[in-house]
Amino acid sequence: MTDKEIILEANNIVTGYKNSKSTNKVTNDFSFSINKNSITVIIGPNGSGKTTLLKTISGIIKPLSGDIFYLLNTCTGRPMHDPCSLTGALNSDKMDAVAFAKARSVVLSKSPETGMLTVFEIISLGRFPYTGWKGNFSEQDHYEAEKALREIGIESLSKRIFKTLSDGEKQKVMIARALAQNTPLIFFDEPAAFLDLPSKVELSKLIADISKNKTVIITTHDIDFALNYSDELWIIDRDGTIHAGTPEKLFKVIENIFKITLS
Numbered sequence: 001m002t003d004k005e006i007i008l009e010a011n012n013i014v015t016g017y018k019n020s021k022s023t024n025k026v027t028n029d030f031s032f033s034i035n036k037n038s039i040t041v042i043i044g045p046n047g048s049g050k051t052t053l054l055k056t057i058s059g060i061i062k063p064l065s066g067d068i069f070y071l072l073n074t075c076t077g078r079p080m081h082d083p084c085s086l087t088g089a090l091n092s093d094k095m096d097a098v099a100f101a102k103a104r105s106v107v108l109s110k111s112p113e114t115g116m117l118t119v120f121e122i123i124s125l126g127r128f129p130y131t132g133w134k135g136n137f138s139e140q141d142h143y144e145a146e147k148a149l150r151e152i153g154i155e156s157l158s159k160r161i162f163k164t165l166s167d168g169e170k171q172k173v174m175i176a177r178a179l180a181q182n183t184p185l186i187f188f189d190e191p192a193a194f195l196d197l198p199s200k201v202e203l204s205k206l207i208a209d210i211s212k213n214k215t216v217i218i219t220t221h222d223i224d225f226a227l228n229y230s231d232e233l234w235i236i237d238r239d240g241t242i243h244a245g246t247p248e249k250l251f252k253v254i255e256n257i258f259k260i261t262l263s
Contacts, residue, residue: 013066044236101129104185105178109193126180148180168199188218
């Protein structure tokens with residue numbers, strides 16, 4: 001990766017959950033900067049807080065403390081070939097739902113309940129930030145949905161009922177929906193968790209290809225994927241400390257936390 005433009009950063013965030021009676025801290029104080037068109041991979045033991053961290057930086061839940069900033073480009077969601085310019089940093093704590101939907105998309109490990117919706121209808125849902133409260137589907141929206149189908153290579157599934165697909169096919173559809181949403185950032189939470197080995201390999205290559213034009217942040221249990229595809233690796237240890245760096249610099253940390261030997 002040669003483009004070092006920062007697209008997402010955070011200052012001293014602490015993740016966790018709180019209610020009226022107690023606060024449960026999950027990960028410790030952590031600051032980061034993520035470059036445009038890169039892959040950041042989050043790994044750690046079961047229960048270490050990977051999903052909590054991903055949900056926090058993607059704006060699904062708020063950090064217990066600290067700030068997260070989206071450094072976005074105004075061309076996000078604009079018509080084809082429209083000129084665009086850089087905007088200032090947007091604090092995630094002050095962004096509304098539509099702003100978040102234009103800033104980032106999220107692909108989870110478990111597919112949603114979708115009734116009798118077709119694949120194309122599912123992908124088209126990615127356009128909701130741009131259709132307005134009436135849900136009017138424009139020529140641009142059709143273009144983006146069709147483009148996502150082609151990019152993921154699932155044109156033949158377009159008219160299929162989503163719930164009849166295999167797990168691997170469903171994940172491709174959800175990735176296509178994220179692409180149709182036309183966001184500069186895509187978050188993946190263990191997208192290969194329920195897939196067989198061939199589907200996992202195919203998905204890994206697909207996500208690597210997506211990162212050529214998008215910024216990807218992904219949680220996974222797959223250490224091989226983390227070592228082979230990440231530009232930046234975050235490892236959460238058992239006490240909630242996050243170790244960040246390139247895979248090469250974190251070999252010993254991986255060995256110590258996962259009790260394995262890397263060749």
